[in-house]
Amino acid sequence: MAQVTPPPIRLFNTMTMQKELLEPAVPGCVGVYVCGPTVYSYIHIGNARTFTSFDVVVRYLRYRGLKVRYVRNFTDVDDKIIKAAHETGEAPVALASRFVDIFREDAKALHMQEPDVAPKVSDHLPEIIAIIQKLVDKGFAYASHGDVYFSVSADKDYAKLSKRHLDELCVGERVQPGDLKREPLDFALWKAAKPGEPAWESPWGPGRPGWHIECSAMSAKYLGETFDIHGGALDLIFPHHENEIAQSESANGQEFAKYWMHCGFLDLEGAKMSKSLGNVVRLRDALEKVDAEALRFFFISTHYRHPLSFSDKALADAEARMEYFYETLRKVDERIAGKDFGTGALHGEPHRFLAEFESSMDDDFNSAGGMSALSGLFNLMNELTDKPPVKDKPMVGRTLQALREDVRKVSGVLGLFEDDPSAWLLRRRERAVRERGIDVAEVERLLGERTAARAAKDFAAADRVRATLKEKGVEIMDTVGGTSWKVAAAQG
RNA sequence: GGCGCCAUAGCCAAGUGGUAAGGCAAAGGUCUGCAAAACCUUCAUUCCCCGGUUCGAAUCCGGGUGGCGCCUCCA
Numbered sequence: 001m002a003q004v005t006p007p008p009i010r011l012f013n014t015m016t017m018q019k020e021l022l023e024p025a026v027p028g029c030v031g032v033y034v035c036g037p038t039v040y041s042y043i044h045i046g047n048a049r050t051f052t053s054f055d056v057v058v059r060y061l062r063y064r065g066l067k068v069r070y071v072r073n074f075t076d077v078d079d080k081i082i083k084a085a086h087e088t089g090e091a092p093v094a095l096a097s098r099f100v101d102i103f104r105e106d107a108k109a110l111h112m113q114e115p116d117v118a119p120k121v122s123d124h125l126p127e128i129i130a131i132i133q134k135l136v137d138k139g140f141a142y143a144s145h146g147d148v149y150f151s152v153s154a155d156k157d158y159a160k161l162s163k164r165h166l167d168e169l170c171v172g173e174r175v176q177p178g179d180l181k182r183e184p185l186d187f188a189l190w191k192a193a194k195p196g197e198p199a200w201e202s203p204w205g206p207g208r209p210g211w212h213i214e215c216s217a218m219s220a221k222y223l224g225e226t227f228d229i230h231g232g233a234l235d236l237i238f239p240h241h242e243n244e245i246a247q248s249e250s251a252n253g254q255e256f257a258k259y260w261m262h263c264g265f266l267d268l269e270g271a272k273m274s275k276s277l278g279n280v281v282r283l284r285d286a287l288e289k290v291d292a293e294a295l296r297f298f299f300i301s302t303h304y305r306h307p308l309s310f311s312d313k314a315l316a317d318a319e320a321r322m323e324y325f326y327e328t329l330r331k332v333d334e335r336i337a338g339k340d341f342g343t344g345a346l347h348g349e350p351h352r353f354l355a356e357f358e359s360s361m362d363d364d365f366n367s368a369g370g371m372s373a374l375s376g377l378f379n380l381m382n383e384l385t386d387k388p389p390v391k392d393k394p395m396v397g398r399t400l401q402a403l404r405e406d407v408r409k410v411s412g413v414l415g416l417f418e419d420d421p422s423a424w425l426l427r428r429r430e431r432a433v434r435e436r437g438i439d440v441a442e443v444e445r446l447l448g449e450r451t452a453a454r455a456a457k458d459f460a461a462a463d464r465v466r467a468t469l470k471e472k473g474v475e476i477m478d479t480v481g482g483t484s485w486k487v488a489a490a491q492g
Numbered sequence: 493g494g495c496g497c498c499a500u501a502g503c504c505a506a507g508u509g510g511u512a513a514g515g516c517a518a519a520g521g522u523c524u525g526c527a528a529a530a531c532c533u534u535c536a537u538u539c540c541c542c543g544g545u546u547c548g549a550a551u552c553c554g555g556g557u558g559g560c561g562c563c564u565c566c567a
Binding site for chain 2: 037043162233236240266375382454479
């Protein structure tokens with residue numbers, strides 16, 4: 001077996017601010033670490049966008065034949081968790097554990113694949129304490145009244161990821177009164193326990209890890225001291241990722257991650273989503289109103305590094321597009337199901353669309369560019385189904401089969417079209433029926449009346465029924481197989 | 493103040509040196525009893541503005557203007 005040529009995937013590296021060819025440390029194998037959620041609440045649609053983006057990255061790397069180890073952690077020890085637990089009266093560990101389960105449900109609902117490893121901070125105290133000890137031993141960290149701090153001045157290339165100047169950073173840094181730190185920029189690796197807080201024993205007394213050290217410890221455990229891709233959203237560049245680099249490279253004396261990928265922000269029609277404004281949209285609330293794949297499609301339609309604006313209109317557009325895709329697939333499946341069209345030539349080079357899709361995705365996971373190829377693919381499916389340009393029916397059938405097969409491949413990468421088309425369409429109609437308060441029995445009765453009128457060639461009566469239904473938001477379609485109906489697009 | 497990002501048709505959105513993908517909307521057409529869906533056609537001599545580099549720039553450089561993010565927890 002010949003050596004497989006590595007796929008020419010290029011990705012934008014925040015460290016160098018350039019697109020680079022992906023060259024894994026171990027050829028053919030890619031280690032990916034994505035900073036996962038702090039489990040103190042429900043995730044919002046911004047979090048969902050980030051995790052969906054990396055879900056697609058990992059799916060694509062695998063599609064391209066790379067062996068991926070995908071690690072996404074749970075931060076289950078944290079100030080915010082302690083605070084939230086205080087409010088609900090739960091034990092912090094219990095609250096965190098509850099939201100880990102909730103996160104898993106949400107991720108599944110959005111068709112995200114499980115990471116290979118989903119480590120929790122609370123399960124990795126020995127590893128965390130070990131790396132802190134290593135930093136203390138090497139002189140990069142110091143203990144202070146039960147806390148341990150990383151000494152930023154000991155790290156000569158601190159801030160290389162965010163490209164900041166230390167003297168400038170000091171200006172904005174708040175220095176707490178009675179601070180235990182030597183320098184304002186130093187950050188906590190270990191925090192001494194306060195009464196009532198979860199605490200673990202350590203060489204510095206009871207306490208808990210600081211925010212950043214967990215990722216250094218857990219990534220090293222599961223991916224090694226140097227690994228390939230480290231991801232997260234833009235806001236993690238500073239200080240979180242910067243501090244991870246400082247810790248890991250100081251402790252291990254080698255490069256931490258080769259490629260840094262950062263996902264752009266999602267806003268609400270230009271407004272920042274924030275708790276103080278009270279406009280945080282939870283993923284699960286969004287999924288009450290919009291189909292999961294439509295939401296994924298909405299995310300995927302814009303490049304992962306670009307800002308994305310969430311709105312009802314954008315969602316409605318995405319859902320309408322998904323309906324087009326699924327209607328097409330339903331027709332195609334009906335046409336080719338269980339049929340054998342033999343072997344032979346295909347019409348119109350159907351595989352060119354998949355090739356186009358791949359070349360877009362190879363270029364920094366440009367899923368938005370890939371949509372163009374997808375449109376071409378579906379367009380050809382419709383053309384072949386409804387108005388075949390060639391008479392050779394077996395050839396048309398074979399071509400449709402080939403196209404359907406390519407849709408399945410794209411589906412595996414994007415996490416779209418994973419449903420049975422008819423089931424998806426019916427589910428969407430049922431949701432619309434509920435939302436619009438449509439009386440299905442009445443619709444069926446009116447349709448019966450209309451069918452009778454049409455049979456009697458009383459088209460005026462038939463058109464009156466059509467108009468009546470239209471007022472109720474129901475659109476009807478006459479086909480060879482009879483009349484079907486759907487809920488018209490919402491007018492607002 | 494520092495470090496960055498963004499600005500492409502009515503809207504969404506690719507394209508980062510070689511002469512503007514795709515989608516939605518709109519208009520016309522095919523099909524239809526009429527529709528819907530689908531398909532076909534049309535729809536940016538031009539990419540926020542002003543300079544510069546180049547045979548050639550939406551793409552590179554300089555300067556503006558307008559949005560935004562991070563610098564404190566944040567996906």
